[in-house]
Amino acid sequence: MTDPISPLTSKNINKDINKDINTANPIKNNDAIVTQMRTFIDALKQHNYAYYVLDSPILEDSEYDQLRRSLLALEEQYPDLVQPDSPINQVGDMPLSAFTQVTHDIPMLSLGNVFDYDELHGFMRRVNDRLNDAQKNPEYEMELKLDGLAVSLKYAHGKFIQAVTRGDGQTGEDITQNAKTIRNLPLWLAAASDIPLLEVRGEVLMPKAGFERLNRLAEEKGDKTFANPRNAAAGSLRQLDPAIAASRPLAFYCYSVNQGLPEHIKTQSAALAWLKTIGFTVSAVEVVQNPREAQAYYESTKEARSELPFEIDGMVIKVNSLALQQQLGFLSREPRWATAYKFPAETVMTRLHAIEWQVGRTGAITPVGKLEPVKVGGVTVSNVTLHNFGEIQRLDVRAGDMVSVHRAGDVIPKVTRVWTDQRPENSEPVTLPSTCPVCDSPVVLPKDEALARCTGGLFCPAQQVEALIHFVSRRAMDIDGLGASWLISFFEHGLVKTVADIYQLHNHQEELITLEKLGEKSVQNILSAIEASKHTTLARFIYALGIRGVGETTAQNLAQQFGDLDSLMAADIDKLLQTPDVGTITAELAYKFFRAPHNIEVITALREAGVHWDKVEQVASEGLPLDGQTWVITGALDSMARDEAKAKLQALGAKVSGSISAKTTTLLAGDKAGSKMAKAEKLGVKVVGEDEFLALVGEK
Numbered sequence: 135m136t137d138p139i140s141p142l143t144s145k146n147i148n149k150d151i152n153k154d155i156n157t158a159n160p161i162k163n164n165d166a167i168v169t170q171m172r173t174f175i176d177a178l179k180q181h182n183y184a185y186y187v188l189d190s191p192i193l194e195d196s197e198y199d200q201l202r203r204s205l206l207a208l209e210e211q212y213p214d215l216v217q218p219d220s221p222i223n224q225v226g227d228m229p230l231s232a233f234t235q236v237t238h239d240i241p242m243l244s245l246g247n248v249f250d251y252d253e254l255h256g257f258m259r260r261v262n263d264r265l266n267d268a269q270k271n272p273e274y275e276m277e278l279k280l281d282g283l284a285v286s287l288k289y290a291h292g293k294f295i296q297a298v299t300r301g302d303g304q305t306g307e308d309i310t311q312n313a314k315t316i317r318n319l320p321l322w323l324a325a326a327s328d329i330p331l332l333e334v335r336g337e338v339l340m341p342k343a344g345f346e347r348l349n350r351l352a353e354e355k356g357d358k359t360f361a362n363p364r365n366a367a368a369g370s371l372r373q374l375d376p377a378i379a380a381s382r383p384l385a386f387y388c389y390s391v392n393q394g395l396p397e398h399i400k401t402q403s404a405a406l407a408w409l410k411t412i413g414f415t416v417s418a419v420e421v422v423q424n425p426r427e428a429q430a431y432y433e434s435t436k437e438a439r440s441e442l443p444f445e446i447d448g449m450v451i452k453v454n455s456l457a458l459q460q461q462l463g464f465l466s467r468e469p470r471w472a473t474a475y476k477f478p479a480e481t482v483m484t485r486l487h488a489i490e491w492q493v494g495r496t497g498a499i500t501p502v503g504k505l506e507p508v509k510v511g512g513v514t515v516s517n518v519t520l521h522n523f524g525e526i527q528r529l530d531v532r533a534g535d536m537v538s539v540h541r542a543g544d545v546i547p548k549v550t551r552v553w554t555d556q557r558p559e560n561s562e563p564v565t566l567p568s569t570c571p572v573c574d575s576p577v578v579l580p581k582d583e584a585l586a587r588c589t590g591g592l593f594c595p596a597q598q599v600e601a602l603i604h605f606v607s608r609r610a611m612d613i614d615g616l617g618a619s620w621l622i623s624f625f626e627h628g629l630v631k632t633v634a635d636i637y638q639l640h641n642h643q644e645e646l647i648t649l650e651k652l653g654e655k656s657v658q659n660i661l662s663a664i665e666a667s668k669h670t671t672l673a674r675f676i677y678a679l680g681i682r683g684v685g686e687t688t689a690q691n692l693a694q695q696f697g698d699l700d701s702l703m704a705a706d707i708d709k710l711l712q713t714p715d716v717g718t719i720t721a722e723l724a725y726k727f728f729r730a731p732h733n734i735e736v737i738t739a740l741r742e743a744g745v746h747w748d749k750v751e752q753v754a755s756e757g758l759p760l761d762g763q764t765w766v767i768t769g770a771l772d773s774m775a776r777d778e779a780k781a782k783l784q785a786l787g788a789k790v791s792g793s794i795s796a797k798t799t800t801l802l803a804g805d806k807a808g809s810k811m812a813k814a815e816k817l818g819v820k821v822v823g824e825d826e827f828l829a830l831v832g833e834k
């Protein structure tokens with residue numbers, strides 16, 4: 135059975151919320167003036183909702199100002215006709231000197247927590263234990279657990295009269311003036327005009343987009359920023375001057391009726407549906423019959439979480455029947471009929487014990503934070519990249535600091551904040567090492583570059599090992615079974631120094647078998663994988679060499695451009711520059727790479743060991759529809775993988791490059807196109823969407 139309120143899905147989140155707009159009912163009055171006022175009010179409310187809750191304004195600032203001025207003029211001319219829900223009033227009154235303490239009529243409780251399916255089951259079992267046989271296994275209702283501040287609102291005969299924070303649950307602070315400024319908080323409920331006292335509760339929150347905008351402005355002005363939307367919402371409600379609260383993008387989401395609910399409403403889901411019809415914003419709701427359905431809804435919401443306009447930290451699951459809620463009652467300060475089913479935390483605090491410097495394949499020296507292991511986003515994290523020295527300076531992070539670590543979805547964890555107020559006394563600022571931590575060669579930080587580099591080149595063991603690991607990786611030579619740990623071990627035992635030595639490992643079978651716990655079978659498997667990798671493609675081989683600046687796409691372009699390795703190795707810089715994707719820096723790096731005696735030696739040894747590739751089918755692009763065009767693909771495509779899209783474009787004669795430059799003619803932008811989109815717009819590069827692309831390649 136499904137509730138009349140549609141469930142949350144990534145597609146209907148916004149639509150669903152949209153339905154809440156502007157449901158406060160007008161006073162019945164046929165006067166043309168009132169009709170005119172209502173038109174202005176409705177437009178202003180729609181805009182406020184779109185702007186403050188959805189962060190997608192529907193009016194220009196000037197249009198909004200004009201509407202407000204028109205309404206204000208009418209209200210000044212006809213003060214008796216001012217509508218009780220006019221947004222002109224929604225600015226609060228004079229600053230207060232302190233907040234008044236108010237005792238709640240009914241205590242505002244907190245919720246217990248469950249963290250996994252077993253604990254959810256346990257909660258439902260405890261509910262069942264208190265119900266008779268006919269009542270057991272009741273229907274449940276699930277809501278988003280909004281991460282804001284709980285407040286109680288009171289309406290007398292439909293008129294908003296008071297807002298109080300949760301406080302300690304018994305007594306909170308009167309924040310009526312600030313609450314009045316929340317744009318989607320109805321000041322007048324026509325449908326509740328015959329209810330002497332209506333008390334509703336919900337969360338005041340700051341939508342993510344508004345929070346980011348607020349912090350950006352604070353940063354520009356050099357003011358303190360807020361750590362998260364919840365703190366920003368709390369800070370805004372705590373302002374004694376309502377004008378400040380009015381300038382903050384707050385929203386109110388209602389989740390319960392605590393006094394004055396019409397008698398005919400018997401369930402929590404029906405109560406929320408009613409709240410919606412009388413003018414409140416209510417988030418998504420789902421009715422479930424058993425723990426499995428609850429779990430499925432929990433999982434799907436967790437997936438859709440990042441698409442919501444505000445932050446949630448889990449779900450709330452409630453017994454749907456209000457009579458059963460009453461019967462179940464409370465245990466100390468928590469309802470027995472509801473619990474919070476929390477998501478794994480996405481931002482946690484932990485200590486950063488040390489900052490270590492790692493040397494990459496190309497000599498890049500990157501700082502890695504060693505953390506007190508901590509669970510974040512569902513996995514335990516003990517290392518976090520700090521990217522580069524500039525990032526360390528920007529964050530002002532030091533060994534010993536408490537830090538906030540954020541990990542959402544599959545994104546790599548990152549340090550988002552340093553708690554300098556908790557810094558140990560003897561801490562020292564981080565300095566860039568002057569010599570490589572592995573080979574002691576000098577470290578340089580080239581002007582205009584973010585990354586410091588070890589100058590040791592292949593003399594540096596760290597770079598040798600990283601070069602080996604890159605060479606065998608899946609998208610390079612794809613030597614299955616020869617993982618990083620074996621390679622490091624072989625390297626440390628002197629069995630491989632350069633990538634060419636990998637193809638001599640068959641001469642060391644005895645040593646391999648006696649190494650650590652590598653049995654005969656594993657050795658055979660590794661040797662077969664090495665043998666199989668000898669047949670490859672020129673593009674993979676070029677990529678596997680690990681030339682700085684030559685990623686997979688560039689390697690494919692070089693293979694296409696030159697057709698064979700000898701031509702590539704002989705090419706001068708001008709020739710290299712004719713390759714899509716290859717700019718002056720990469721051209722110079724590639725040119726130098728193929729002139730270094732060591733590299734020529736390794737390449738010769740690889741070919742002598744039998745590494746070979748099929749002849750490259752150079753696509754003659756002349757006459758093809760996209761001849762002369764250079765495309766870049768960004769974001770995720772719905773209909774195919776990016777590799778496939780690339781192949782289709784190439785088949786039509788286009789060159790496909792990995793980065794936007796002056797040579798780019800077209801950007802194919804999929805879902806979540808990021809910085810490339812901005813760059814394309816800046817350079818005036820044409821942007822096409824997936825539909826247009828599909829039409830072009832004849833798939834639509």
Ligand code: 9MJ
Nearest residue numbers: 243245277278279280389450
């Ligand atoms: C939040 N935080 O979103 C409740 N809540 O119900 C929802 N909190 C709640 N319900 C009873 N959706 C006590 C607290």
